[in-house]
Amino acid sequence: MSTTSEHAGQAALSICEALLLALNDRELLPEHEIVGILRDAAATHENAVGTELETERHRAVADLINAIIAGGNSVRRL
Known part of the structure; x- marks a missing residue:
């Protein structure tokens, strides 16, 4: 991926x-x-099809979204 x-x-x-x-x-x-929005986004990437490289990239995106969910970054949990 380019710097831009x-x-x-x-x-x-x-x-x-x-x-x-x-x-x-x-x-x-x-x-x-x-959290549901984030899970839907992750599932979209987990279920994406394509070349091996495309699938690998989608999996990386899903992993990132799942890490955000686990870390609670997008909600202020009390």
């Missing part, structure tokens, strides 16, 4: 995380809904 693509991916992740936190802080979405 890496930066774009990091920016997108930061923006999405900030949006999820804001939705939770404003009580527009409860924690379980946010």
